[in-house]
Amino acid sequence: MDSNPKPTVHGSRSAWQDPKARRETVQAGTLKLLRVGSVWLLIAAALLTGCASGLYDTDRSYTRSVDPPSDTKLATAVAAWQQRSGTASGFVPLIDGLEALGTRLELIALAESTIDAQYFILKSDASGYLFTSALAAAGRRGVRIRLLIDDLSTPVDDASLLLLDSMDNIEVRLFNPIGRGGFYWGNFVRYFERANRRMHNKTFIVDNSAGVIGGRNIGNEYFALRNKDEFLDVDLLVAGNAAKPTSETFDTFWNHPLSVPMAAYAERVSDKKQSAARKRAELGVSDAAEQHRDRVIAAGIIDEVLEGKLPLYPGTARAITDDPDKLLTEPSGEFQVVINEVTRAMRQARREILIVTPYLIPGDSGVAFLGELVDKGIRVAILTNSLASNNHIPVHSAYQRYRPRLLEAGVELYEVRASASVYYQDLGPIDSRANDRLTMHTKGVIIDRQLVYAGSLNIDPRAIELNTEFGLLIESPELGETFASLFDNRVNGPSIYGVELTDGRLQWRASEDGEDRILTREPDAGFWRRFLAQISKILPEKQL
Numbered sequence: 001m002d003s004n005p006k007p008t009v010h011g012s013r014s015a016w017q018d019p020k021a022r023r024e025t026v027q028a029g030t031l032k033l034l035r036v037g038s039v040w041l042l043i044a045a046a047l048l049t050g051c052a053s054g055l056y057d058t059d060r061s062y063t064r065s066v067d068p069p070s071d072t073k074l075a076t077a078v079a080a081w082q083q084r085s086g087t088a089s090g091f092v093p094l095i096d097g098l099e100a101l102g103t104r105l106e107l108i109a110l111a112e113s114t115i116d117a118q119y120f121i122l123k124s125d126a127s128g129y130l131f132t133s134a135l136a137a138a139g140r141r142g143v144r145i146r147l148l149i150d151d152l153s154t155p156v157d158d159a160s161l162l163l164l165d166s167m168d169n170i171e172v173r174l175f176n177p178i179g180r181g182g183f184y185w186g187n188f189v190r191y192f193e194r195a196n197r198r199m200h201n202k203t204f205i206v207d208n209s210a211g212v213i214g215g216r217n218i219g220n221e222y223f224a225l226r227n228k229d230e231f232l233d234v235d236l237l238v239a240g241n242a243a244k245p246t247s248e249t250f251d252t253f254w255n256h257p258l259s260v261p262m263a264a265y266a267e268r269v270s271d272k273k274q275s276a277a278r279k280r281a282e283l284g285v286s287d288a289a290e291q292h293r294d295r296v297i298a299a300g301i302i303d304e305v306l307e308g309k310l311p312l313y314p315g316t317a318r319a320i321t322d323d324p325d326k327l328l329t330e331p332s333g334e335f336q337v338v339i340n341e342v343t344r345a346m347r348q349a350r351r352e353i354l355i356v357t358p359y360l361i362p363g364d365s366g367v368a369f370l371g372e373l374v375d376k377g378i379r380v381a382i383l384t385n386s387l388a389s390n391n392h393i394p395v396h397s398a399y400q401r402y403r404p405r406l407l408e409a410g411v412e413l414y415e416v417r418a419s420a421s422v423y424y425q426d427l428g429p430i431d432s433r434a435n436d437r438l439t440m441h442t443k444g445v446i447i448d449r450q451l452v453y454a455g456s457l458n459i460d461p462r463a464i465e466l467n468t469e470f471g472l473l474i475e476s477p478e479l480g481e482t483f484a485s486l487f488d489n490r491v492n493g494p495s496i497y498g499v500e501l502t503d504g505r506l507q508w509r510a511s512e513d514g515e516d517r518i519l520t521r522e523p524d525a526g527f528w529r530r531f532l533a534q535i536s537k538i539l540p541e542k543q544l
Helices: 021-032 039-047 055-059 074-085 095-109 124-138 159-167 182-190 245-252 261-269 270-300 301-305 324-328 336-349 363-375 392-410 461-468 479-493 526-539
Strands: 089-094 115-118 144-150 170-175 203-206 210-214 234-238 260-261 312-320 352-356 379-385 412-416 443-447 451-455 470-475 497-504 505-512 515-519
Touching: 039 089, 039 392, 074 089, 074 095, 074 234, 074 261, 074 301, 089 095, 089 479, 095 124, 095 210, 095 301, 124 159, 124 270, 144 245, 144 392, 144 515, 159 170, 159 261, 159 270, 203 245, 210 245, 210 412, 210 451, 234 245, 234 470, 245 312, 245 470, 260 261, 270 412, 270 461, 301 515, 312 336, 312 505, 324 479, 324 497, 336 363, 336 443, 336 451, 336 470, 352 479, 363 379, 363 392, 379 392, 379 479, 392 412, 392 497, 392 505, 443 479, 451 479
Parallel strands: 115 144, 144 170, 352 379, 379 412
Antiparallel strands: 089 234, 089 312, 115 203, 170 260, 203 210, 210 234, 312 470, 352 443, 412 497, 443 451, 451 470, 497 505, 505 515
16 A cells, blocks of 8 residues: 555546636535425425525635644654654554543644644533633644534534634634524525535544544543443544545545635624623633543543554555535435445455444345355454444334344344443443443444454445545554454453344344343333334435
């Protein structure tokens, strides 16, 4: 693999090079996607106030990632490691939630040149306040900060985002925003065909030298800061040549016409709301720092990495991303870059493919594809959520349709136990978590214990056809073996159910105190969850 490969995106971008052509193209695409077929929806839309279209006419600066001075602390440390190891990039898995957040905060504290952060969700909770206050401190030091967040699932209000945008050297942009004026959900309905298409990418790069990628958003449940119902996730600390192409994928989204500067909202937010947002932020930052900051920072691993106490897994990586134009087109394979690249890599497997995905809806073609791999003698094993652990019941409902066929095809299936948090010490003291519900949120593919995909991709129609996704394809036997061993330990342990098909009936097998326990219906799921899963079967699978 190339030591400093360019990111893989959809190839044609000529329309965006000329401002007039760019405006005409995005207007045409947006108008096409804003058409609503139902008459009653058109009537309802006409009665609603607020408009999204004017936001996209806002002037914006065109900026790109830049190489940092060679004497920054991060650049110096990474270059020294590259020279010692003779390897382009290095990686460290971030499994513990506090560790993942602490590492981000440590990287922000080390920043001397730039920070580029791209997330699907940013919340105004303790993790959000710790993250954004660290960005504000870096901005005051002169670091250029670009923060790009998807609009739909981010609950932070406009006044708070404008406050962050007003701080030294920080610019915030919303990707594909819905009109904020008038009734919000009315606007969602009015612009459904566009609002339904989201930027799901998650990247974070500091000084173009190191960063974190993976499946985590910025919210307490992703970092073990919530007292119940945590997410089990895995991020990767990335250092070296893999950082630059990751930043270049960020540039593609940052400079796209669907990326709207927060300045476009300035006239829509009153002075009173801005003042209230400032007071909330001061209180939120103070509370988050008092309750969590010290232990979060202590959990970070950057100092150990820079001091050589924690080794990096060496490897080479290629950044892959869907093009943001995907959100302005009808679903087609041409724009499904990430799944196409992952599928292409899977076709090269010789022995084993291990898949971890919280949401699994393979479709008919996916079942056939995985069956073909099994027929070639390749072990295919998938770990996903059980009905009880899944935070999206309709997704599990759709997955139920394919479960017997996957097992008949020879695919190994494993499901996370909802009560599994008692088995994960990295989520906190066992005795305090006995009643917690664990949701697995990890996304990844390990091929022949040599090649690893890590990123934002779920194996479902929404990720494949509707949203944009990102990831790194990493060639690293050391990292591959580590992840594969972790997979095997998990699926053979007490926190996982093995799903089997016996005489045409499903059963779930788990090991407890050295003995097998076998269930014949969805484990740990009460009547209400099973009922919701059944009625969810009427929902359109393509939206899940």
